[in-house]
Amino acid sequence: MTEELSKALQNKLLEVNIEGKILNLVPLTGGASKEIWRFEVQTNHETKEYILRKGSGIEGPLAIKTSDEALLQQEVRKIKAPVPEIVAVSSLEEALGDSYIMKFVEGESIPRKVLRDAEFKDALPLLAFQCGEAIAKIHEVDVSKLDYLQEKTPIDQLNDLYATYESFNQPSPVFEYTYLWLKDQDFGDTQSSLVHGDFRLGNIIVSKLGLESIIDWELAHIGNPLQDLGWICGNSWRFGQNEKVVGGFGDLEDLLKGYNSISQFKVNEHLVRTWQVFGTFRWGVICLIQASAHLNGSVNSVEKAAIGRRVSETELDIADLLFLGGK
């Protein structure tokens, strides 16, 4: 299987004038729905590292095509926001399938390593500001060029999430309460922007200097950009470092300083908190979706079964935010 993949990679790279031998092709553990491979290309004068990201070609209810992820990142790169450089894109019909090849970015994305390893000790205090700055740039990408992305208002999104929750027939008093609460909130009168959709520790590459790249664009869409700020603050993505609101590494104040240094729309903590509740509800519904794949028999997976018991984490986080003054 690796041989076939190697051949397909080699041919694809030839199309963009990279001619060389494919070496050390190894799978990396990636998201549940994507294959990620790391490999090297040896040309006459040098050896360079690349990443292949390959999807199933099927658009999910939330996820976009992998080839569209690549197009999107090329737009983001034009405005000099930190994303990996895309080298080649393949459509579903080609030998390589729905995928793209990007240059390897040196650094770490595994959350617990970023938070714990001594190597990143000096980077962590800079990271919240850098994340704010970078995502603000991304929110200024010209959306008229992104016609393959869905546009959704906060209320559309909220209603979609609620309908999905309801379809599973597992009534949750906390989620019912959350839905009513959210329907009443002001989400910020922003311009429609490119939204990353899964901007958090785990989907950023960090070096000892700080933020290097923002990856994993499969949940991208057009909408209210502030949801990216609420999402990165969710307790689900603090990996045990509860007191550090931004990703388990930083303070909200620094994230907003970075964001507001670029963005025309100035964001305050209250708006982020509203979006944090939204994001926590969204993650809860995503957990329900994952678990339902096991429950309805479409897959038999202990991981997917287990994630059904993570819904309660999001309920507790919401109860903490709404009733107990949680941050």
Add this chain to the structure above:
Amino acid sequence: MIFDKPSSVDLLAAISHFLDTKIKPEVPAHLAFKIRIVENVLNIVIREIEKGDELSNEVINQLQGLIAADAPTIEALALLIKDEKIDLEDQDLKDLLVTLSKNKIAVDNPNYSTFKKLIK
């Protein structure tokens, strides 16, 4: 119960120990990661058997004070909230939602950071 020892909890704990000490060290990293998930699942079941009744009863008792019904259920409460037939600003409702969430996580994942913070 008419069954001999070991109890269901003892049996599950024995499997968990076996996976942890005998299997995890022998398998490649991606499988060791899945074994960890399996152990987590076993531990959820163990906690549910041991404390599930008590944790559920505490919520149901609190619920009895809140909604008028002979046998109040979580589903009934969800519906009352949905239809806004209960005062959403009622402190007893808020307290109940906190107890419910805490008691669920006490089985699902007592190591969760928010839970550890709240029981401190």
